[in-house]
Amino acid sequence: MAADPDLTPGVGDLDATERLMTSLLCVHTGGAAKAALEHLRSGGKRLRAKVGLHSAACLGLPVGTARAIAAASELIHNASLIHDDIQDRSPMRRGEATLWARYGHDIAICAGDLMISAAYAALTHATLTQATGQHLGALVARLHLRVCDVVSGQSHDLAARENPVETQLEYRRIAAGKSAPLLGLPIELALIAADRADALDRAEAAAGAFAVAYQMADDIEDADTDIATGQMNIISVMARHVSLDAARVMTRALIVRDYQLACDLARSLPSGCGALMADLAEEYLRRAAPQSIPA
Amino acid sequence: MAADPDLTPGVGDLDATERLMTSLLCVHTGGAAKAALEHLRSGGKRLRAKVGLHSAACLGLPVGTARAIAAASELIHNASLIHDDIQDRSPMRRGEATLWARYGHDIAICAGDLMISAAYAALTHATLTQATGQHLGALVARLHLRVCDVVSGQSHDLAARENPVETQLEYRRIAAGKSAPLLGLPIELALIAADRADALDRAEAAAGAFAVAYQMADDIEDADTDIATGQMNIISVMARHVSLDAARVMTRALIVRDYQLACDLARSLPSGCGALMADLAEEYLRRAAPQSIPA
Numbered sequence: 001m002a003a004d005p006d007l008t009p010g011v012g013d014l015d016a017t018e019r020l021m022t023s024l025l026c027v028h029t030g031g032a033a034k035a036a037l038e039h040l041r042s043g044g045k046r047l048r049a050k051v052g053l054h055s056a057a058c059l060g061l062p063v064g065t066a067r068a069i070a071a072a073s074e075l076i077h078n079a080s081l082i083h084d085d086i087q088d089r090s091p092m093r094r095g096e097a098t099l100w101a102r103y104g105h106d107i108a109i110c111a112g113d114l115m116i117s118a119a120y121a122a123l124t125h126a127t128l129t130q131a132t133g134q135h136l137g138a139l140v141a142r143l144h145l146r147v148c149d150v151v152s153g154q155s156h157d158l159a160a161r162e163n164p165v166e167t168q169l170e171y172r173r174i175a176a177g178k179s180a181p182l183l184g185l186p187i188e189l190a191l192i193a194a195d196r197a198d199a200l201d202r203a204e205a206a207a208g209a210f211a212v213a214y215q216m217a218d219d220i221e222d223a224d225t226d227i228a229t230g231q232m233n234i235i236s237v238m239a240r241h242v243s244l245d246a247a248r249v250m251t252r253a254l255i256v257r258d259y260q261l262a263c264d265l266a267r268s269l270p271s272g273c274g275a276l277m278a279d280l281a282e283e284y285l286r287r288a289a290p291q292s293i294p295a
Numbered sequence: 296m297a298a299d300p301d302l303t304p305g306v307g308d309l310d311a312t313e314r315l316m317t318s319l320l321c322v323h324t325g326g327a328a329k330a331a332l333e334h335l336r337s338g339g340k341r342l343r344a345k346v347g348l349h350s351a352a353c354l355g356l357p358v359g360t361a362r363a364i365a366a367a368s369e370l371i372h373n374a375s376l377i378h379d380d381i382q383d384r385s386p387m388r389r390g391e392a393t394l395w396a397r398y399g400h401d402i403a404i405c406a407g408d409l410m411i412s413a414a415y416a417a418l419t420h421a422t423l424t425q426a427t428g429q430h431l432g433a434l435v436a437r438l439h440l441r442v443c444d445v446v447s448g449q450s451h452d453l454a455a456r457e458n459p460v461e462t463q464l465e466y467r468r469i470a471a472g473k474s475a476p477l478l479g480l481p482i483e484l485a486l487i488a489a490d491r492a493d494a495l496d497r498a499e500a501a502a503g504a505f506a507v508a509y510q511m512a513d514d515i516e517d518a519d520t521d522i523a524t525g526q527m528n529i530i531s532v533m534a535r536h537v538s539l540d541a542a543r544v545m546t547r548a549l550i551v552r553d554y555q556l557a558c559d560l561a562r563s564l565p566s567g568c569g570a571l572m573a574d575l576a577e578e579y580l581r582r583a584a585p586q587s588i589p590a
Contacts, residue, residue, distance in 0.1 A: 024439070026440075026443035026447070030446070030447045030450030030451055030454075031450040031453065031454060032446045032447070032449070032450045033443070033446065033447070033450070079408075083404050083405075083408060086400070086401075086404060087400075087401040087404060087405075105381070105382075105400070106381075106382040106449075106453050107450065107453065109378050109381065109382060109404060109407075110378075110382075110446045110449050110450060110453075112404075112408070113374075113378060113407070113408070113411060113442070113446060114442065114443065114446045116408060116411050116412060117411060117415075117438070117439050117442035117443070117446075118439065120412075120415040120435055120438075120439060121435060121436060121439035123435070124432040124433075124435050124436050136431050136432060136435075137419040137431060138419075140415055140416060140418070140419050140431075140435065141416060141419050143412070143415075144319070144412050144413065144415060144416035145321075147408070147409065147412035148321035148328070148409065148412070151325070151327045151328065151405045151408060151409045151412075152321070152325045152327070152328070154327070154401075154405050155325030155326040155327045155328070155402065155405060156325055158326065158401050158402065158405075159325070159326060
């Protein structure tokens with residue numbers, strides 16, 4: 001985690017972010033809002049909130065802006081989980097029945113819609129400055145860009161169920177599309193609010209490499225099941241050309257390369273604002289390929 | 296329609312609004328975006344876009360702001376239609392198969408999500424002024440308030456399928472919740488952008504009365520079917536206490552009252568910005584209860 005303890009988000013900041021999220025769900029309004037709140041309370045690591053708070057603190061942003069960025073990133077991520085669970089027919093998440101499994105598709109659709117909307121409303125809680133008009137517009141535009149990416153990724157993922165993925169390039173596009181856009185989002189929003197749009201491309205590339213490495217590491221774990229059920233898996237893609245064993249070795253090499261790339265790119269971001277993502281990339285690299293780390 | 300032809304939105308304004316909506320759907324990104332665009336192209340009266348363009352023009356707003364308001368209102372309305380059609384299992388809309396019926400629930404969920412997001416992105420296209428930071432924040436906050444209302448209305452509507460509506464008050468809440476929030480939205484956004492937040496309450500009340508009258512008029516048409524299938528209908532609610540014939544007479548009186556209220560409130564809005572809604576209320580009143588209009 002971040003070396004400077006002052007830059008690590010405090011429990012107070014996370015609590016305040018949580019309160020902001022709750023207030024934006026207009027909980028008095030009915031079943032969908034209650035379901036959305038229940039989903040939030042069911043847990044989750046709040047990784048995107050922590051990254052947002054940390055990046056904003058590194059870049060010297062006001063605490064109100066930090067919370068707005070953290071809440072927006074976390075709300076849109078959780079909205080995507082709720083709708084993804086419907087689309088993937090996933091019955092369980094965080095050790096509990098998913099929202100659609102408990103309340104049906106209709107309420108789960110509404111709950112996700114509410115959280116997408118609340119993510120945008122969260123951005124208006126950024127502390128006002130002279131240049132806020134321009135900033136708020138740029139923050140909203142960035143959030144929309146990332147929602148477009150997620151919808152695009154999900155569309156390609158849905159299409160891949162019908163037509164098996166054949167190339168590594170296609171695999172990377174779908175794997176990155178599934179999680180990179182919202183993983184990089186909190187850092188990107190902080191960079192925009194801090195007038196450091198010049199570093200957005202690096203933040204995007206870091207999140208892309210991280211997301212692909214993460215998915216490939218996950219795929220190695222699930223390879224046998226995925227191959228049996230015909231799910232997209234990097235091992236099956238590679239095994240079109242080489243043996244299963246060789247596919248595993250090559251995938252491990254790719255995971256190392258991508259986590260290292262993510263780490264280097266994240267470390268290169270201004271004022272250490274990518275430190276949390278870089279630390280996490282190192283930690284996951286250690287887990288996924290322990291032999292790659294010098295003792 | 297508006298008496299002053301200069302205040303009636305031109306074809307050019309509507310075309311530009313249409314282009315803005317299309318550009319915000321990031322159409323190159325895949326199946327969901329294509330489906331969203333197909334839904335838009337399938338028609339619709341663009342009532343909310345017209346009301347937005349008209350209100351903005353009346354209030355002297357820049358043309359960019361007018362289009363932003365019109366596009367945001369139309370996008371969020373169409374998003375709600377796409378998700379409602381899934382929830383209501385409606386197979387047809389505008390004489391064509393609904394999006395979910397053509398492409399399945401998964402793509403239809405993504406298409407609606409994309410359009411919710413695009414509605415917020417549309418607001419950033421409001422022409423920048425000194426006070427834009429504050430304005431944009433207020434516009435985003437208002438859009439979120441109305442999304443909360445719609446989600447709440449839909450939640451209550453879903454709940455009403457299990458527990459029949461028993462009181463007129465409850466009926467009004469659900470009937471208003473279904474369409475009032477997005478009907479009033481374009482006028483409300485124009486009022487906020489024009490620094491006339493003092494008139495927001497009247498705009499909201501006008502939209503509420505309009506929406507309830509509209510739903511009751513629709514209910515009179517569908518009464519026999521709704522009563523047979525157990526759907527919510529004002530006639531069944533009234534008929535708990537009086538005969539079916541009396542329920543029809545009383546409902547007609549309520550329709551007249553609510554359309555007239557909507558008309559009066561809309562006419563009272565600043566700079567004639569509610570004229571289009573008032574004209575529409577008069578037109579619908581004429582259709583629903585011709586005997587109530589002096590020859």
